[in-house]
Amino acid sequence: MAHQQFQSCIDACNECAVACNHCATACLQExxxxxxxxxxxxxxxxxxxxxLAAASMARGGEFASAICAVCADICEACGDECAKHSMAHCQDCAKACQRCAQECRKMSGQGAGARADAALGVHAH
Structure with a gap:
């Protein structure tokens, strides 16, 4: 099955979604x-x-790699923001976001420096 090769990324996405949903709700209580x-x-x-990324990978979706590339960017932004706050829910969320971003970069074939290269307008060939 196609999803088995992406299981680590699917798990990271699911864990990140749970952490983010918890953090969003907890932020409203601050x-x-x-x-x-x-x-x-x-x-x-x-x-x-x-x-969305986890579901697409589980289905073996045609655009799973592209979705994971976007997911990594959003996870990095979310993780960076959460890391600014000292609350445990934010720190836990930041860690989940970082892990998910790494897994999504691997899955999409972007590697760790892809975001920086994209920001600079550098494209791999």
């Missing part, structure tokens, strides 16, 4: 909710793309 707005918004975006 004393300064306004300060947590970007964190919560990125959590919601990240959870959604992680769920």
């Amino acid at each position: 004393p300064d909710v306004k300060m947590m707005a970007r964190c919560s918004a990125l959590d919601i975006e990240c959870a959604a793309i992680c769920q």
Whole structure:
């Protein structure tokens, strides 16, 4: 089955989606909710793309690699934001996002430096 070769990435995506959903809800319980707005918004975006990526890989979807490339970018942004906050739910989410980003980069064949290269306009041939 196609999904077995991507199981590590599927697991990372599912774990990240759970962490992001938890973090988004926990952010709404913080004393300064306004300060947590970007964190919560990125959590919601990240959870959604992680769920889509996991489902696409499980189906052996034609665009799974492209979805995982986008997922890695969103996970990195979410992880960077969560890492700025000291709450345990944010720190746990940041770790899950980092792991998911790494797995999605591997799955999509981008490698660790792909985001930096893309930001600089460098394209692999």
